[in-house]
Amino acid sequence: MKLDRILPFARTLLEKAFIPGTIAVDATLGNGHDTYFLAKLASVDGHVYGFDIQKEAIQTTKERLDADNLSDRVTLIHDGHEKVKEHIPESVKGKITAAIFNLGYLPGGDKSIVTKAETTISAIEQLLDLLAVEGIIVLVIYHGHDEGAIERDELLQYVKELDQQKAHVLRYQFENQKNNAPFIIAIEKR
Numbered sequence: 001m002k003l004d005r006i007l008p009f010a011r012t013l014l015e016k017a018f019i020p021g022t023i024a025v026d027a028t029l030g031n032g033h034d035t036y037f038l039a040k041l042a043s044v045d046g047h048v049y050g051f052d053i054q055k056e057a058i059q060t061t062k063e064r065l066d067a068d069n070l071s072d073r074v075t076l077i078h079d080g081h082e083k084v085k086e087h088i089p090e091s092v093k094g095k096i097t098a099a100i101f102n103l104g105y106l107p108g109g110d111k112s113i114v115t116k117a118e119t120t121i122s123a124i125e126q127l128l129d130l131l132a133v134e135g136i137i138v139l140v141i142y143h144g145h146d147e148g149a150i151e152r153d154e155l156l157q158y159v160k161e162l163d164q165q166k167a168h169v170l171r172y173q174f175e176n177q178k179n180n181a182p183f184i185i186a187i188e189k190r
């Protein structure tokens with residue numbers, strides 16, 4: 001297949017947006033795959049901030065980074081992404097070039113702990129303020145579980161109302177896939 005699948009396309013967007021030496025945010029660490037990917041892109045003078053409310057996610061990510069000596073480039077925050085401005089110093093404003101939200105529940109973890117629209121939207125709002133011009137926020141939306149469908153609807157409503165003078169909003173989705181396959185919303189700050 002020539003078309004990018006969903007997760008590779010999310011990575012392509014991050015690669016395009018994230019300028020080495022600047023700052024990236026992984027709003028949902030989970031098993032740490034995105035943070036690891038961003039830490040490699042960050043290069044020695046860049047930095048990644050990663051959030052998760054589950055201790056298990058922090059630990060798994062830490063082990064993944066330690067194994068490749070990438071921990072110095074990453075700050076792991078055991079707290080909700082809706083508190084992004086409490087944890088990321090004001091001095092980084094305008095220096096964040098990429099952020100990712102892989103929504104839903106932790107694969108292999110407790111499926112009752114899921115991301116929710118209210119906190120996701122609060123984090124997006126804060127990140128839009130901190131983002132550099134042409135910085136991109138990538139949302140991977142999993143809507144196969146009940147709360148995921150609610151989060152999807154609220155997020156779609158929210159992004160449709162974002163002022164087009166302030167942000168470009170892209171949706172990338174396979175229209176004929178069954179079983180509520182995940183899709184991407186990307187928001188680029190103008």
Ligand SMILES: C[S@@+](CC[C@H](N)C(=O)[O-])C[C@H]1O[C@@H](n2cnc3c(N)ncnc32)[C@H](O)[C@@H]1O
Pocket residue numbers: 027028029030031032033034035051052053054057079080081082102103104105106107113114115116119
């Ligand atoms: C789909 S997983 C992320 C997958 C991850 N990107 C990976 O590479 O494995 C979603 C994660 O979001 C976390 N989460 C849920 N609500 C959160 C919140 N308010 N702030 C930060 N993380 C949250 C969950 O604990 C879970 O680990």
